[in-house]
Amino acid sequence: MQTAAALPWVSAVDLVTDDEKEVLWRAGQLFWLLHGDQAACYREYRDWSKTAHTTKEGLFRRLFVFDCARRYGKDWLCLVIKLEDAIRQPGSVHTYATAFAKDIGEIVVPLMRNILSLGECPEDMEPRYRTARMGETHGYYFPNGSVIKLVGIDKNPNGLRGRGSDGAVVTEAGFVQHLEETVASVIYPQFQGRDGARLILQSTAPDTPNHPYDKVFIPDAKQRKAWVFRTIDNNPLLDDEEREHFIDAAGGRDHPRCRREYFGERVRDEATALVPEFDPRRHVVDHIEAPEWAATYSAADPGMRDLCGIVWAFWDAPRAKLCVQRSWAERGKAAGTAEVAKVWQDTERELWSDTKWWNGTDICNAPYGRVSDTDLRLLSDLQTDHGINISKAYKGDSKEASLYTLRDWFYNDRIEIDEEGGALLIEHLQEGSWNKHRTDYLRSELYGHFDLIDALRYLVRFVDRAHNPKPPAYILNPTLQRAVMHQSTASDTASAFNSTFARKPRWAGR
Secondary structure, eight states: OOOGGGOTTSOSGGGSOHHHHHHHHHHTOOGGGSOHHHHHHHHHHHHHHHHGGGOOSSSSTTEEEEEEOTTSOHHHHHHHHHHHHHHHSTTOEEEEEESSTHHIIIIIHHHHHHHHHHTTOOTTTOOEEEOOBTTBOSEEEOTTSOEEEEEETTTOGGGGOOSOOSEEEEETGGGOTTHHHIIIIIIGGGGTTOTTOEEEEEESOOSSTTOHIIIIIHHHHHHTTOEEEEOGGGOTTSOHHHHHHHHHHTTOTTSHHHHHHTTOOOOOOTTTBSOTTOOHHHHEESOOOOOSBOEEEEEEEOOSSSOEEEEEEEEETTTTEEEEEEEEEEOGGGGSHHHHHHHHHHHHHHHHTTOEEEOSSSEEESOSEEEEOOOHHHHHHHHHHHOOOOEEOOOSSOHHHHHHHHHHHHHTTOEEEETTTTHHHHHHHHHOBBOTTSSSBOOBTTTBTTHHHHHHHHHHHHOOTTOOOSOOHHHHOHHHHHHHHHHOOOHHHHHHHHHHHHSOOOOOOO
16 A cells, blocks of 8 residues: 555545555554645654653643644544544543534534545444533544544533543634633643643634734744644645635735735734834844944833833934834833843843944943833832933824824834844734724733834834934044144143043933
8 A cells, every 4th residue: 555645646545445444444544534745744743742741842742733724624634633543542532622613513524424434434433423412522422432522612612621631623723712721721731641642723824913823832832843834835635726716816825815814824904903014024134233333222111011111223324224123021020120220221231332422522322312101100210220311202192193103114114123132022013903993002911012012102203313423533533633633722622622532421311
């Protein structure tokens, strides 16, 4: 028998003889029911599963993610895996949970029927489908005592609870409300004492920002090499003509709908995005280093319930760009006055220890200025206890008006952000959205009130674009200095030069 691995564009089912099918069913080996690319995903999962319980990395060490485009065949793949698990482990208990209860009858049951029929499951092994009755759980019951429970999370979230589980699948996890709580508090604890228990999350890209599928589970899975990503281009059941037909029907390759559904891109809704003009391809660069002479700024949006966010940047006058080098955001105890002061000062020293600016009389140390929202207590404490002088942000117009100024800067490519140092700000810009009534920002458990966007908003209004931070040429050129001093006959001029270059530069008090 040839394996599916050798057949990249078709299932291997037609190459398996009847005798081989029965042997494979009884061994719980059903990979031959998958198309070639599904078989590759299957192998990645099975290889990971062998050692998943021994790893020390990540938070959810027994969790695997299939991050695949619509119509790739995610449910078919996961049902084959669960069938194998139920056959290989007699008496085991598994759960197959859908985001929406209607998907059980419309998707899961027909697919399972097709798998059992196509694979010609031996009659004495075939699981029986039963609805919930007389205390019996809705699901598939196997002759060997195993069961696959079927749960529609939106209608029956309590159906996920149980005394123990040997594994579970959550389909379209990117559309499950309270997914993190569901996994961490309901499903995952059932794996205790069962080394072989695994959880699979599978989904297309969520259509809402900040979903835990994207923000919690995918990063964790990537860290553990427990993540598989597939697009419509990976589906071997579509020829080129059919694939392009569906791409065109979704608006074409550049349409947000197509990019999200068929190519797994996390595309923002332009109508609700706070800063729809932000484009990482245009506004994010590999690395930003402050020059020797620059007007450097730091800006904050303080908070305790939400995040306290700070950005550090400089105005690149020759290019007319605001260059953001660093962003930071914390809440609670990590955002206390002393903690904020330390981060603020340490970051300024790290970024700008060699950067100066000219105030018209003196050469001054960075920063050129600091600005913050008007949390008077924090500003006063930072100034009194830590010597950090901060100006109050201009708030003479509406939030939406000042946000439009920020949007305009991005539209005109007047902002660039360091990819690594500004990573948090980049996330806030990508995920920040208005609420349903467009009266306030949509709050996020992960990103708070998108406070880094507000910090950047204050900074844009605060930047002094007319200032030239570089001293006159004769200040930097010793030969010119001597010529000026030689030509000067006024004692007060000589005194001024001596004063300027003999003493330690002072901060100008902005």
